[in-house]
Amino acid sequence: MKLEIEIPESAFSSLRKSPDVFAQELRRAACAKWYELGKLSQAKAAEIAGLSRSAFLEVLKSLEVPAIQTSPSELEAEIAL
Numbered sequence: 001m002k003l004e005i006e007i008p009e010s011a012f013s014s015l016r017k018s019p020d021v022f023a024q025e026l027r028r029a030a031c032a033k034w035y036e037l038g039k040l041s042q043a044k045a046a047e048i049a050g051l052s053r054s055a056f057l058e059v060l061k062s063l064e065v066p067a068i069q070t071s072p073s074e075l076e077a078e079i080a081l
Contacts, residue, residue: 028059036065 012022031049034040040048046056060067070078 028056029063031056032060032063032065035060036069038069042067 007019007022012019015022017025028049028051031040031045035042035045042056043053046053049056049059051059057067
């Protein structure tokens with residue numbers, strides 16, 4: 001499926017990105033954010049971003065999004081087992 005959104009042309013020159021690179025980065029950033037918020041699993045986010053899981057982990061690293069989405073209380077519960 002193809003989704004079309006309108007972006008002001010000035011956005012491309014401001015960010016010094018071609019429309020194709022901009023779209024690719026936007027897609028990856030959205031998937032990383034949805035993963036960070038717990039809306040998508042890592043595997044599903046990678047799939048939607050059009051990446052392998054290992055490549056998606058690199059995107060997370062570049063955007064400073066933790067690859068492991070576990071709260072301190074969840075970690076404590078795991079350790080207690």
